[in-house]
Amino acid sequence: MSKASGRLEFWYEFSSTYSYIAAMRIERLAEAAGVTIDWRPFLLGPIFQAQGWNTSPFNLYPAKGRYMVREMERLAAEHGVPFRMPAVFPQNSLQAARLALAGAEAGWIVPFTKAVYLAEFRDGADISDRTVLEGVLRGLKLDPAPVFARIATADIKERLKEQTDLAQESGIFGAPSFIVGDELFWGNDRLEQALELAKGR
Amino acid sequence: MSKASGRLEFWYEFSSTYSYIAAMRIERLAEAAGVTIDWRPFLLGPIFQAQGWNTSPFNLYPAKGRYMVREMERLAAEHGVPFRMPAVFPQNSLQAARLALAGAEAGWIVPFTKAVYLAEFRDGADISDRTVLEGVLRGLKLDPAPVFARIATADIKERLKEQTDLAQESGIFGAPSFIVGDELFWGNDRLEQALELAKGR
Numbered sequence: 025m026s027k028a029s030g031r032l033e034f035w036y037e038f039s040s041t042y043s044y045i046a047a048m049r050i051e052r053l054a055e056a057a058g059v060t061i062d063w064r065p066f067l068l069g070p071i072f073q074a075q076g077w078n079t080s081p082f083n084l085y086p087a088k089g090r091y092m093v094r095e096m097e098r099l100a101a102e103h104g105v106p107f108r109m110p111a112v113f114p115q116n117s118l119q120a121a122r123l124a125l126a127g128a129e130a131g132w133i134v135p136f137t138k139a140v141y142l143a144e145f146r147d148g149a150d151i152s153d154r155t156v157l158e159g160v161l162r163g164l165k166l167d168p169a170p171v172f173a174r175i176a177t178a179d180i181k182e183r184l185k186e187q188t189d190l191a192q193e194s195g196i197f198g199a200p201s202f203i204v205g206d207e208l209f210w211g212n213d214r215l216e217q218a219l220e221l222a223k224g225r
Numbered sequence: 226m227s228k229a230s231g232r233l234e235f236w237y238e239f240s241s242t243y244s245y246i247a248a249m250r251i252e253r254l255a256e257a258a259g260v261t262i263d264w265r266p267f268l269l270g271p272i273f274q275a276q277g278w279n280t281s282p283f284n285l286y287p288a289k290g291r292y293m294v295r296e297m298e299r300l301a302a303e304h305g306v307p308f309r310m311p312a313v314f315p316q317n318s319l320q321a322a323r324l325a326l327a328g329a330e331a332g333w334i335v336p337f338t339k340a341v342y343l344a345e346f347r348d349g350a351d352i353s354d355r356t357v358l359e360g361v362l363r364g365l366k367l368d369p370a371p372v373f374a375r376i377a378t379a380d381i382k383e384r385l386k387e388q389t390d391l392a393q394e395s396g397i398f399g400a401p402s403f404i405v406g407d408e409l410f411w412g413n414d415r416l417e418q419a420l421e422l423a424k425g426r
Contacts, residue, residue: 056411075286085276085398087396087397087398088398088399090396091396091411093399093408094408095408098418102353176391192288195288195291195292195293196288197286197288197289198289207295208292208295210292211413213414214414217299
């Protein structure tokens with residue numbers, strides 16, 4: 025087993041298709057590189073709003089949106105990851121992100137993150153629907169009630185806000201993003217390059 | 226010498242930093258892949274305007290702009306390509322694009338394209354300045370006067386307009402873009418993937 029020599033922050037947004045692809049492949053690549061991943065869910069919505077966008081750029085700019093869908097098909101085939109566009113896009117990811125922060129406290133953020141992404145982009149489910157998120161939690165052998173009680177606290181709400189503020193202060197403008205030391209990398213396709221840098225740290 | 230088995234359209238904009246990196250490395254990669262490159266200068270301005278943008282997204286969205294400059298430094302180092310941001314960005318690329326189309330007729334589009342990019346992103350020159358473009362032409366042992374007379378014709382002006390319309394109809398929304406058959410690839414970092422597809426054709 026390789027010993028982690030470096031750290032990489034993986035900043036992801038639950039409504040982001042490219043974040044999904046990155047989430048499904050980052051563990052294997054990080055293990056091979058001996059790099060520890062710090063999973064950092066955040067919300068792109070407030071960052072997009074600060075740029076004057078009220079929805080995803082893939083909706084605002086249709087040519088870009090069509091391209092993204094085609095590229096997702098290619099990436100899914102390349103990486104052996106199932107993919108379909110959900111009926112609603114982008115999805116409201118607020119509850120999922122708060123749950124992920126509860127999972128970070130309790131040690132289940134990684135399997136939770138992947139299960140939410142699969143519900144959304146493999147099964148086409150609506151991750152703003154509480155019953156969908158309850159199903160994800162149950163799939164991880166977790167009792168949904170106390171977890172939802174936890175994310176209703178001001179503490180978790182504030183922590184997600186801080187995490188999103190920190191993303192913005194770090195220069196993040198899209199997802200996924202990777203941070204190694206002071207270096208920012210944007211996009212699923214930069215994951216290998218970011219890991220290469222993290223390796224040397 | 227490898228025999229070309231496929232074709233790839235290389236759509237580039239003279240004011241685009243990522244197009245510059247692609248232009249500097251595409252010949253070597255295409256030669257190795259045995260792929261013929263069809264050099265297609267076009268204007269992003271009208272496409273951006275149709276999206277409601279009056280300048281580069283790197284100016285409209287400062288975090289994205291700062292990231293681009295840092296990534297250019299990394300890419301330049303990785304590919305051994307000189308780079309500096311010109312004082313004016315983005316530059317007005319209309320005359321350069323028209324000259325490139327004259328060069329496509331006359332067989333010097335490739336060296337002209339690279340020389341314009343080097344003037345802009347290695348030397349920091351202003352490529353909307355006619356004397357800069359005249360210098361580029363002279364560097365290629367071309368007499369500037371008849372070339373500028375050629376691009377003043379309605380024919381060349383119309384051809385650039387058609388090329389830009391065709392880019393938009395092909396779903397292009399940024400530069401560089403690569404087209405292989407019906408498949409569109411956006412971004413310098415997709416060049417290898419596009420060549421891989423072109424190879425099989």
